[in-house]
Amino acid sequence: MATTDRKNETSKSAGGPSLSETLLQRSYLLFGISFVVLLVVWEWTVTYFEVDDFIFPAPSGVATALLRGLFFYDVGSGVGGAADFMGLMKTSFYNHISHTLFEAVMGFFMGSIIGLGLGLLFMQSKWVEAIIMPYVVAFQTLPKLAIAPLFIIWFGYEVKSKIFLAGLVAFFPLLVNTMVGLKSAATDQIDLMRSLSASRWQMFWKMQFPNALPFIFAGFEIAVVFSLLGAILGEFVGAGQCMWGGRGQCGLGILLMQMSFSSDTTGTFAILVILSCMGLGMHQVVRFVKKKVLFWAPETDKTMGA
Amino acid sequence: MDAYISVSNLEKEYVTASREIVHALTEINFEIAEGEFVSVVGPSGCGKSTLLKILGGLLSRTSGTCSLKNTPIDGPRNDVGIVFQDPVLLLWRNVLQNTMLPAEILGLDAKKTLPRAHDLIRLVGLEGFEDKYPHELSGGMRQRNAIIRALIHDPNVLLMDEPFGALDAMTREQMNLELQRIWLESKKTVFFITHSIPEAVFLGDRVIVMTPRPGRISEIITVDIPRPRSLSTMGDEMFVELTQKIRNLLYVEGSLD
Numbered sequence: 283m284a285t286t287d288r289k290n291e292t293s294k295s296a297g298g299p300s301l302s303e304t305l306l307q308r309s310y311l312l313f314g315i316s317f318v319v320l321l322v323v324w325e326w327t328v329t330y331f332e333v334d335d336f337i338f339p340a341p342s343g344v345a346t347a348l349l350r351g352l353f354f355y356d357v358g359s360g361v362g363g364a365a366d367f368m369g370l371m372k373t374s375f376y377n378h379i380s381h382t383l384f385e386a387v388m389g390f391f392m393g394s395i396i397g398l399g400l401g402l403l404f405m406q407s408k409w410v411e412a413i414i415m416p417y418v419v420a421f422q423t424l425p426k427l428a429i430a431p432l433f434i435i436w437f438g439y440e441v442k443s444k445i446f447l448a449g450l451v452a453f454f455p456l457l458v459n460t461m462v463g464l465k466s467a468a469t470d471q472i473d474l475m476r477s478l479s480a481s482r483w484q485m486f487w488k489m490q491f492p493n494a495l496p497f498i499f500a501g502f503e504i505a506v507v508f509s510l511l512g513a514i515l516g517e518f519v520g521a522g523q524c525m526w527g528g529r530g531q532c533g534l535g536i537l538l539m540q541m542s543f544s545s546d547t548t549g550t551f552a553i554l555v556i557l558s559c560m561g562l563g564m565h566q567v568v569r570f571v572k573k574k575v576l577f578w579a580p581e582t583d584k585t586m587g588a
Numbered sequence: 589m590d591a592y593i594s595v596s597n598l599e600k601e602y603v604t605a606s607r608e609i610v611h612a613l614t615e616i617n618f619e620i621a622e623g624e625f626v627s628v629v630g631p632s633g634c635g636k637s638t639l640l641k642i643l644g645g646l647l648s649r650t651s652g653t654c655s656l657k658n659t660p661i662d663g664p665r666n667d668v669g670i671v672f673q674d675p676v677l678l679l680w681r682n683v684l685q686n687t688m689l690p691a692e693i694l695g696l697d698a699k700k701t702l703p704r705a706h707d708l709i710r711l712v713g714l715e716g717f718e719d720k721y722p723h724e725l726s727g728g729m730r731q732r733n734a735i736i737r738a739l740i741h742d743p744n745v746l747l748m749d750e751p752f753g754a755l756d757a758m759t760r761e762q763m764n765l766e767l768q769r770i771w772l773e774s775k776k777t778v779f780f781i782t783h784s785i786p787e788a789v790f791l792g793d794r795v796i797v798m799t800p801r802p803g804r805i806s807e808i809i810t811v812d813i814p815r816p817r818s819l820s821t822m823g824d825e826m827f828v829e830l831t832q833k834i835r836n837l838l839y840v841e842g843s844l845d
Contacts, residue, residue: 470676473646477664478693488693492680578680578721 389448401460459501463494635803669738
């Protein structure tokens with residue numbers, strides 16, 4: 283028995299992959315290790331040099347603030363007893379998260395559907411494209427932050443203005459990617475369809491549109507991240523009342539502002555962690571759908587209009 | 589000889605983006621009989637693909653006449669199947685769906701074409717791969733898929749534009765044998781473009797030799813080698829003689845530089 287065991291061991295170490303190969307193949311393992319190392323170094327540095335929480339909080343502090351906000355409904359650490367003048371910190375993280383998520387997701391759907399629709403429309407008629415496209419491009423070059431106050435005036439402080447702002451930033455990647463995608467059909471593909479006397483409709487549905495799907499999904503991937511940005515941006519300018527219970531105003535953006543006013547850097551970091559997780563999560567959902575729909579497409583990055 | 593496809597005094601000019609006039613084809617005259625296999629060989633830029641697209645109704649001609657079954661070719665027609673240099677399979681369709689594409693577009697009865705699709709899939713040895721997508725197929729399999737797609741609506745004429753150009757030498761020979769077998773079974777009229785002199789001779793009843801700038805026919809050579817031809821045919825005296833003759837024609841014209 284002992285001899286066979288040893289044989290197995292030797293064959294394993296000879297034929298199996300080395301440690302470095304294993305790590306490179308399983309990049310999530312590598313990420314986990316580097317993340318832990320980063321946290322340890324960060325924690326140690328902050329403690330060793332006695333950096334003030336107000337300047338740069340330790341990961342342990344951020345984790346505490348995060349857990350407190352998520353499980354004990356007590357958001358602010360209130361450094362120096364900073365005033366909670368908006369009553370924000372009596373509201374659970376979940377209320378803020380749900381507001382921002384709602385705005386971002388609704389904005390994403392609205393903006394990307396309109397972007398996709400306009401992209402399809404522009405490609406049907408060169409006239410429409412020629413007339414409308416300059417306005418769209420001019421509008422796109424405007425900094426969105428500059429439009430945000432206008433949106434508040436037009437659509438109010440409530441969620442509507444945030445949804446529209448999120449939709450606005452989600453719109454352009456879809457428009458551009460849809461147009462590029464529809465133009466991407468190879469000459470051979472067009473010749474193939476023409477040789478069969480395909481109608482314009484058949485040409486579009488059987489060839490052009492499926493061809494554009496990898497580009498369109500690349501647009502979705504950008505738009506979903508942008509929509510979160512748009513929602514936060516809108517909240518910075520002015521958040522609305524909580525819709526689902528909770529007192530005062532809701533939204534991670536306004537919470538972030540509030541924490542910044544009260545010099546709660548630790549809390550700010552905790553919100554950034556939440557935002558980062560939300561962004562990653564939304565992006566993963568889009569990627570999941572993309573993998574299901576585009577199982578036939580070679581995995582390439584077709585990213586445009588970012 | 590009964591002319592099935594007839595081309596006379598065909599000229600093709602086009603204007604490039606920089607407004608230069610390019611003379612792509614000049615004085616093209618030939619006839620193809622029904623069921624004949626005609627290869628076209630010539631260097632890049634001799635206008636062979638342009639010629640094929642004109643025959644397929646995908647390009648217009650500048651002057652001259654071009655007819656199929658005594659009717660002028662003025663646009664794409666249903667009795668012609670085209671195989672391109674790249675397989676041009678639709679990536680989101682599996683082997684069966686790609687094969688059925690022309691039937692769908694032409695609105696043919698699926699009850700009749702589906703059994704035919706399965707027959708064709710069997711004919712080229714793709715059975716068991718019906719539900720595989722292009723990214724799961726080898727280069728040879730993709731091209732076979734493209735060939736049977738061109739055959740699904742049972743066209744009388746098959747136009748092939750360097751269909752095996754992207755394949756490795758061994759797969760290519762295999763495909764040559766297979767194409768000969770398909771042709772012998774289906775008796776289509778085939779117009780086959782290639783870069784390869786041996787391939788042109790191996791497959792063709794006749795070989796049209798073309799030279800570039802402007803693209804014109806240098807000579808049409810009859811290949812009097814009995815069918816079915818096997819790979820060992822390529823060692824025969826007649827075969828070697830013909831390929832040498834074509835090679836000389838191309839070199840004399842100074843086009844293989």
